[in-house]
């Protein structure tokens with residue numbers, strides 16, 4: 001088997017390349033390329049490891065014909081077009097915790113730098129001014145810190161600020177009262193943060209809800225003398241308004257690590273008083289960079305080599321331990337999804353995936369992803385487990401998952417049902433001891449068959465002589481039958497036949513089969 005190949009396209013700790021190699025991947029480290037250069041090269045790679053410089057645009061993704069995974073050594077993935085990557089079936093991962101402490105510490109450093117105006121005092125002291133009278137600071141002890149966003153980084157900032165004897169209040173719509181109590185902070189609304197806090201720090205991602213969250217209006221209505229720190233994302237604050245309010249003195253100080261446009265080479269803020277900034281250094285410590293480099297390479301190699309999925313933003317997680325256990329189930333699930341997709345006709349708007357016995361104990365998300373991948377193949381050749389749920393949603397398919405505790409006839413069972421205009425149609429399968437997937441039921445009829453290669457599905461009347469007639473027809477057309485699987489609803493009633501063929505049956509052979517006495521329907525299947 002050829003080794004998966006990864007490209008590290010942004011400056012990253014060398015441990016990342018080492019881990020890729022140790023875990024069985026080839027790796028190239030090529031940083032600083034233009035988008036055109038990256039576009040020309042990306043087709044060779046299965047994995048792309050990035051920080052914030054590489055912009056993974058639709059153009060890059062269209063050229064990335066072999067790409068399976070993008071790994072962000074860090075948290076923010078605003079430089080990756082995730083919906084487009086999902087549509088292309090590419091997993092996008094980040095490393096959500098590796099640089100959190102470091103970034104929280106940077107926010108605390110910014111608070112202290114603002115409180116005592118350290119950067120300006122440093123510059124002017126070095127210039128020989130000794131400007132002692134110009135730098136009257138404030139204590140942070142007893143002051144109120146208002147967090148906007150209390151996730152990983154916000155919570156760490158809260159714990160450090162409590163250690164500095166600040167009172168901490170937070171606005172985060174997803175923060176529960178219990179978690180707030182656990183953190184020792186007070187959950188409040190955004191207006192309360194802005195009217196009560198002496199210092200405000202931002203720790204949210206940039207989304208449609210958070211963009212410009214500190215708008216001109218909110219800044220103008222904030223407590224006079226407020227100091228603001230942003231080590232999260234540019235775009236959260238109206239920078240022109242902030243510059244005006246620093247100049248008027250309404251905002252007493254602001255410290256930004258991130259800007260709306262980066263690299264920020266010019267900004268109205270650069271000339272504003274009491275403004276300090278750093279060039280997106282929040283994650284820049286040796287410790288954090290080693291953490292995120294190791295973690296991203298481990299996660300990506302795990303996916304490329306073992307199929308394990310950790311910290312993916314567009315796919316459910318699947319541990320390296322679970323991956324081998326789930327592999328045969330996913331093969332079964334994909335075949336059942338594919339079978340039902342090939343057999344059920346019309347506008348299918350509902351699919352349900354039931355798991356019974358041993359299958360009910362497993363992580364259901366990857367199984368559902370695999371069913372959908374098989375099922376959605378009726379609409380797209382490029383569908384896989386990553387993009388199938390997105391395609392399904394796009395098409396308005398209602399997907400339900402059911403886990404049964406009951407014991408059934410099989411040790412383990414997956415059943416897939418679609419709602420058709422003629423009512424529900426379901427197929428079910430199990431795993432044999434060796435892990436081999438087997439169909440055990442098709443549209444209410446018990447049958448045992450391997451779903452593999454070229455197959456023919458025939459619905460017929462259960463009458464003597466039928467099997468011989470079909471066998472003769474295949475023989476006359478020079479088609480070798482691999483397996484012959486039969487099932488019937490009741491003796492003499494409706495029966496089904498699943499043939500595996502050594503070659504694909506042509507339209508002509510299918511037309512001949514449809515004319516065989518007793519045949520009600522014939523469909524060619526491919527697995």
Ligand SMILES: NC(=O)c1ccc[n+]([C@@H]2O[C@H](COP(=O)([O-])OP(=O)(O)OC[C@H]3O[C@@H](n4cnc5c(N)ncnc54)[C@H](O)[C@@H]3O)[C@@H](O)[C@H]2O)c1
Pocket residue numbers: 075076077096099100103148149150151152153154171172173174175203204205206207209210231232233257258280281282283284
């Ligand atoms: N400066 C840097 O170098 C650097 C380094 C690491 C992370 N970051 C950035 O810091 C930010 C926070 O990272 P994190 O790891 O704490 O993320 P997180 O996902 O753990 O926390 C984000 C928090 O924001 C909250 N949130 C979402 N929408 C909100 C809204 N409308 N109003 C208020 N709160 C809202 C969420 O509920 C969540 O608790 C991210 O934008 C990340 O990209 C920057």
Ligand SMILES: O=C(O)CC[C@@H](O)C(=O)O
Pocket residue numbers: 051052073074075076077099280282283284
């Ligand atoms: O890689 C960096 O230096 C910045 C990372 C940071 O913005 C993040 O979101 O993790």
